[in-house]
Amino acid sequence: MKYEPVEALLKSASQYFEVFFIQENVKSPIRLVDTRVGLIGFLILVLLSITTFSPNKLFFIFFILLLLIIASQIPLGPYFRRVGLMPLFIFTIMLPQVFISSLDYAILFTFRVCLAVSFLIIFTLITPFKEILSSLRFYKIPEILVLTLSFTYSYTYLVFNELYRILIARESRRFNNKSYRKIWNEGGELLGMFFIKVYERGENIHLARISRGYSNMPYPVKFVKFNLMPNIIFMTFIAFVTVGWMIL
Amino acid sequence: MKIIEAKNIEYAYPDKTMGIKNFTLNIEEYERVVLLGSNGCGKSTLLKIFAGLIKPTSGNIKIFEKDITKDNYLYFRENIGFLFQNPDDFLFNPTVEDELLYTPMQLGISNKEAKALISKNANYFGIKKLYEKPPFRLSGGEKKRVALACVLQLNPKLLILDEPTSNIDGKTRKRILEFLDQYRGTMIVSTHEIDFVRKISNKVVLLSPKKELLKVGGIELLEDTKYLEVAEII
Numbered sequence: 001m002k003y004e005p006v007e008a009l010l011k012s013a014s015q016y017f018e019v020f021f022i023q024e025n026v027k028s029p030i031r032l033v034d035t036r037v038g039l040i041g042f043l044i045l046v047l048l049s050i051t052t053f054s055p056n057k058l059f060f061i062f063f064i065l066l067l068l069i070i071a072s073q074i075p076l077g078p079y080f081r082r083v084g085l086m087p088l089f090i091f092t093i094m095l096p097q098v099f100i101s102s103l104d105y106a107i108l109f110t111f112r113v114c115l116a117v118s119f120l121i122i123f124t125l126i127t128p129f130k131e132i133l134s135s136l137r138f139y140k141i142p143e144i145l146v147l148t149l150s151f152t153y154s155y156t157y158l159v160f161n162e163l164y165r166i167l168i169a170r171e172s173r174r175f176n177n178k179s180y181r182k183i184w185n186e187g188g189e190l191l192g193m194f195f196i197k198v199y200e201r202g203e204n205i206h207l208a209r210i211s212r213g214y215s216n217m218p219y220p221v222k223f224v225k226f227n228l229m230p231n232i233i234f235m236t237f238i239a240f241v242t243v244g245w246m247i248l
Numbered sequence: 249m250k251i252i253e254a255k256n257i258e259y260a261y262p263d264k265t266m267g268i269k270n271f272t273l274n275i276e277e278y279e280r281v282v283l284l285g286s287n288g289c290g291k292s293t294l295l296k297i298f299a300g301l302i303k304p305t306s307g308n309i310k311i312f313e314k315d316i317t318k319d320n321y322l323y324f325r326e327n328i329g330f331l332f333q334n335p336d337d338f339l340f341n342p343t344v345e346d347e348l349l350y351t352p353m354q355l356g357i358s359n360k361e362a363k364a365l366i367s368k369n370a371n372y373f374g375i376k377k378l379y380e381k382p383p384f385r386l387s388g389g390e391k392k393r394v395a396l397a398c399v400l401q402l403n404p405k406l407l408i409l410d411e412p413t414s415n416i417d418g419k420t421r422k423r424i425l426e427f428l429d430q431y432r433g434t435m436i437v438s439t440h441e442i443d444f445v446r447k448i449s450n451k452v453v454l455l456s457p458k459k460e461l462l463k464v465g466g467i468e469l470l471e472d473t474k475y476l477e478v479a480e481i482i
Contacts, residue, residue, distance in 0.1 A: 129342060154340050157384060161336075204337035207301050211332075212398065213325040213354035 014164040032230035049115040257307030267293035283438040285455030286480035291438035299330040329404035335391035339383035369397040389420040
């Protein structure tokens with residue numbers, strides 16, 4: 001069937017993004033580190049990844065990434081599912097740079113973005129999202145940014161779940177093999193319907209929030225009990241990585 | 249005390265489609281009211297107005313003898329429990345436990361107190377084992393039970409349920425019926441299941457397919473086939 005590759009891709013994508021931010025139930029040793037400390041540590045690693053084009057430094061950071069994957073004991077399946085498409089996606093965007101700059105530049109750029117995103121994915125895989133939001137509030141990040149992140153998180157599932165439901169509903173009522181032109185037209189209708197349905201469902205969810213007392217008040221989150229030793233070990237590790245990065 | 253005092257209310261959607269027309273109704277404290285009508289007759293719209301979630305485009309409505317204003321917002325939220333028809337619209341938190349904690353947290357109840365509060369309902373509806381699960385991974389019946397447990401967190405004086413027994417299995421239906429039987433506040437339920445109405449209500453409000461009030465009466469109204477036919481219930 002002609003439509004299958006496109007719709008199969010859309011279906012997989014919607015299922016993939018539906019659970020993109022959902023924390024896995026991982027009993028990782030890194031959870032012993034306070035989320036506020038962990039956030040700073042992981043952000044330093046992201047900064048180290050994106051502020052260099054030196055292959056040596058990037059491979060050093062890659063080695064640190066591997067160490068963290070092992071130490072955090074995250075399930076490799078969900079990790080690779082989330083990171084898997086990233087290199088292809090970034091390299092596609094960087095493709096013009098192959099001709100403007102060089103192939104090396106495009107590859108190194110892709111590599112460093114993948115490293116940065118990987119660190120963030122490890123962090124979100126092992127940390128409940130509400131703790132991340134509370135940490136951002138703790139560091140006095142402007143409320144509008146935290147709220148935007150919070151809504152993005154809440155509505156990501158909603159948006160992709162709606163897309164998935166539309167695709168399934170279409171599939172269940174299709175009987176013949178249509179021309180590409182027809183498929184293209186229907187694709188446009190699907191997109192329009194998708195936006196209308198998401199808008200409507202978003203409105204209903206907003207009413208549900210109001211009916212349950214929504215007042216823009218942040219969750220009072222209790223962080224994991226602050227144990228000094230894991231935090232010191234983690235930050236010492238980050239300090240060593242930073243020094244190693246500077247020496248290379 | 250009058251819980252709902254609606255006088256000539258109308259509601260039009262932004263595209264000018266009428267949701268409800270010229271509707272007048274009073275509901276007294278402890279009444280168990282069922283809105284009965286065919287699909288699309290305006291039941292859900294009316295319930296959202298009764299919950300103070302949307303304002304009628306014309307007419308007057310008082311809830312707990314208060315107008316729908318910003319000053320009364322918190323009072324309504326603390327005293328009205330509203331269950332949406334589609335639990336997917338109602339559940340939006342990452343885990344079931346977060347769902348249950350949402351309302352108490354929004355109302356500033358401490359974490360410790362909130363956890364104690366949710367525990368009772370969670371046990372009653374048998375959802376404690378689902379605490380860590382994301383709501384969208386639950387079955388239809390489980391979602392409904394979680395949503396109902398969320399609504400009942402603060403033991404609301406007015407309970408509004410939009411088709412609580414749609415798309416659920418017999419066991420969940422029985423549990424919901426048991427609960428509604430024990431509930432001692434004012435209740436407004438929309439449904440099109442006559443059997444369900446007989447078990448839970450003492451006042452029946454029939455809506456016509458024209459989105460107008462057709463007839464208000466006691467449970468005996470269910471025996472009047474003439475009205476039920478006009479309302480397209482049978």
